[in-house]
Amino acid sequence: MRMILGIALAIMAAMPAAATDSPRVHLTDDTDARWVDFTLTPGNQIRIAMRINGQSAYAVIDTGVSVSVVSTGFAHRAGLKIAATSNADAIGGAITIGWAATRDISLGGLNRRGGRIAVAALSQSATGGDVPIDALIGADMLSCCALDIDYDARRLRLLPSGRLPFRGDSAPLALSQESGVYLSELTLGGRRVRPVMIDTGDGAAVTVTRAAWDAGALAGRPLTSAVAFGLGGTIEMKLAIVPQLRIASLNARNVEVRIEEHSGFSAQTGVAGRIGSGLLQRYRVLLDPRAGHIVFRAGAHVDEAPVRSTSGLLVGLDRDRLRVLHVMANSPAAKAGWRDGDTICRVDGMPVAAGASGNVDTNWAAGPPGEVVKLGMCDGSRRLLTLARFY
Structure with missing residues (x-):
C-alpha cells in the first residue's frame, strides 16, 4: 500500500x-x-x-x-x-x-x-x-x-455518511484504493483532469501536472513562479491565474493554478493534481467519499479574486526583518535584481514589526500597480520598487 x-x-x-x-x-x-x-x-x-x-x-x-x-x-x-x-x-x-x-x-x-x-x-x-x-x-x-x-x-x-445538511453543486468523490486519500476531478481549458486529490492540507487553490496544463491548451497564458514548503523541503512551481475551471457542475472563476513539473509530487503519488483549501474556502463544503460526492455551496467570498502579487517578492518574518523567500519570475523584483535571502528592515520608512497576532503587514507586496515602495535593506542600503501586474 x-x-x-x-x-x-x-x-x-x-x-x-x-x-x-x-x-x-x-x-x-x-x-x-x-x-x-x-x-x-x-x-x-x-x-x-x-x-x-x-x-x-x-x-x-x-x-x-x-x-x-x-x-x-x-x-x-x-x-x-x-x-x-x-x-x-x-x-x-x-x-x-x-x-x-x-x-x-x-x-x-x-x-x-x-x-x-x-x-x-x-x-x-x-x-x-x-x-x-x-x-x-x-x-x-x-x-x-x-x-x-x-x-x-x-x-x-x-x-x-449519507447525511446532506445543505444543497449545492455536487462532484464525484472517492477514496484511492492505493493510498486511501480523497479523489475527484476537474475540467481545465476544456479538458478533464483526473484523478485530482481533494487536499484540505494544501493551502494552494489548484495544482496540476505539466501534462494536464499543456493538454488544456493554456500554454500562452502568462506564467510566473511560486514556492511550496513540504515536509522534506521547498520546491518551485509555475503559477498562473485562469478565468475559470469546472468541478463537475461547479464553475469556479479567477482561480490561481500551480503547475508541477513532470517529476513533481502529483506524478509521484499517481494523481493529475490537487484541489486545496485556497479554493475550498470559497464555499461551504461537504466531503463524503463513502456516499461518493463532494457538495459545494457558495460562501461569502465565492467571487473574490485571489490576491495577486505586484512586487514579485514572497517574504517571511525573521525576527525583526523580512527575509525574501522567493523572487517570482518575470516580476518587478526579478527585473530589479532582487535575490532569495535579501533582508528588509524598513518599509516606506517604518521598521518591520510584528503585530499582536505575531504577523507582519505585507500588503504592500500586492499594492496597486504603479505605486513605488521604499524599502530599507538590513545592510543599510535603500531600494525603490515600482509595482506592476505581471501575471
Whole structure:
C-alpha cells in the first residue's frame, strides 16, 4: 500500500504489520451538534484543537494524508513509544517516520480507540508558519464520515455518511484504493483532469501536472513562479491565474493554478493534481467519499479574486526583518535584481514589526500597480520598487 502522509509528503514504504491493528471508530449520538471551531493558518490550512491520548493538541485537518501523524515533539510529550520506522519520500527530499500505538483520539463527535499513528518531524514552515502543529488528521480517521466544513463560520463537524445538511453543486468523490486519500476531478481549458486529490492540507487553490496544463491548451497564458514548503523541503512551481475551471457542475472563476513539473509530487503519488483549501474556502463544503460526492455551496467570498502579487517578492518574518523567500519570475523584483535571502528592515520608512497576532503587514507586496515602495535593506542600503501586474 502506498501511503501519502503529511503536507506534501508521500510514503513509499509499506506500513509495518504492527501498525495495521484496526482501531475502533465511532460517532457520538449528538455529533450533529458537535461543531469544532477552527482558524485558518497563514498557509490556508484548517487548524483545530483536539485531544490525543488525553493530551491537548493543535492539528491540521488534512484529507491529503492517508495515515494521521503526530509531531516528534508531541509524541515525546504524550509518552508515545515509537515501535517501528519507515523511510519516506517527500517533497524536497527523503525523511524517516515512526509508528506509535495510541489509546484514544477525540475530535468533535468522533472518538477513536486503539490503533497506530505515524510520527514525523512537522516543520513549522510546512504546517502554516505561525504556531507549531502537533498533528495532521487524515483520511484514515475522517473517511468514516461526512465532513461538513463551514469556512465562513470557521467551524466543522463530522456526520454519519449519507447525511446532506445543505444543497449545492455536487462532484464525484472517492477514496484511492492505493493510498486511501480523497479523489475527484476537474475540467481545465476544456479538458478533464483526473484523478485530482481533494487536499484540505494544501493551502494552494489548484495544482496540476505539466501534462494536464499543456493538454488544456493554456500554454500562452502568462506564467510566473511560486514556492511550496513540504515536509522534506521547498520546491518551485509555475503559477498562473485562469478565468475559470469546472468541478463537475461547479464553475469556479479567477482561480490561481500551480503547475508541477513532470517529476513533481502529483506524478509521484499517481494523481493529475490537487484541489486545496485556497479554493475550498470559497464555499461551504461537504466531503463524503463513502456516499461518493463532494457538495459545494457558495460562501461569502465565492467571487473574490485571489490576491495577486505586484512586487514579485514572497517574504517571511525573521525576527525583526523580512527575509525574501522567493523572487517570482518575470516580476518587478526579478527585473530589479532582487535575490532569495535579501533582508528588509524598513518599509516606506517604518521598521518591520510584528503585530499582536505575531504577523507582519505585507500588503504592500500586492499594492496597486504603479505605486513605488521604499524599502530599507538590513545592510543599510535603500531600494525603490515600482509595482506592476505581471501575471
